[in-house]
């Protein structure tokens with residue numbers, strides 16, 4: 001795909017619509033359709049090609065040590081005066097948008113990367129936000145920016161699709177949106193500023209046609225497994241027996257009237273141990289309930305949900321309790337490049353830090 005110039009095309013196309021699809025609610029639907037198109041093109045070469053998602057919260061503490069950033073995968077930091085990526089599947093790549101240059105990566109802390117966003121903060125967004133506009137701000141200002149900025153080089157520019165990390169990162173952002181959608185009473189929540197004024201479900205997906213994204217509206221990409229959006233995530237619950245077309249059969253002609261009913265009751269994020277420990281902490285710290293409303297509804301965890309260590313090892317483990325780290329702030333130039341409201345960004349950053357303080361000051365022990 002690199003030799004075919006696909007990365008150049010995707011970088012150019014992303015750059016062309018940059019202002020419409022960042023800082024607006026079109027952020028989620030555009031990137032869903034965009035990453036899928038990349039996958040579709042890959043499948044013309046290898047029918048089994050998929051873009052895996054990169055759950056970057058697992059690496060939040062020491063991102064540069066991520067297995068994704070090793071020689072056998074995406075490779076590490078750029079090398080030499082031009083910070084050229086020199087190992088991994090993209091080692092030695094030259095890309096041509098916006099001009100001919102080696103693919104660059106330049107970690108934001110020398111040879112390491114400043115901490116990303118703890119999973120607990122993301123779980124809180126997925127559980128607590130009840131409109132799309134608020135959820136989009138939370139995700140775009142936190143985990144989305146942190147990974148782009150942490151890697152640096154091409155990754156921190158509007159032509160970030162030059163680097164394969166972009167697709168894996170946005171697949172994860174898409175997965176978080178999907179997790180959030182699953183916890184709402186309808187998957188069609190769409191409000192706030194859109195690409196063309198107030199966000200509306202019948203808005204077209206912004207595109208410059210360097211990469212053809214079809215004629216679908218925002219509404220047509222809202223539900224995985226319908227219309228052109230033929231994929232799901234591994235954590236997807238089994239579909240009900242009467243699900244049109246069954247679990248893996250893609251039903252392009254299904255109408256929205258046939259959609260399964262989304263229950264609002266599922267807890268939609270995190271690993272089981274994280275969620276069980278959050279439920280345990282909620283009993284002791286009532287202030288946490290505002291951050292994890294869905295966990296609060298479920299009550300304290302059962303014994304089986306928390307694999308209780310023996311008393312001795314529990315003491316050890318409390319002694320070793322690793323504090324959850326504050327995430328790095330987005331840089332000023334990044335905030336300016338996206339036209340974000342700097343005060344709003346800071347307000348949400350402080351909110352995340354307050355949650356981290358609450359968790360650190362209580363009995364909660366992060367599994368990450």
Ligand SMILES: [Cu+2]
Nearest residue numbers: 014021022031
């Ligand atoms: Cu983007």
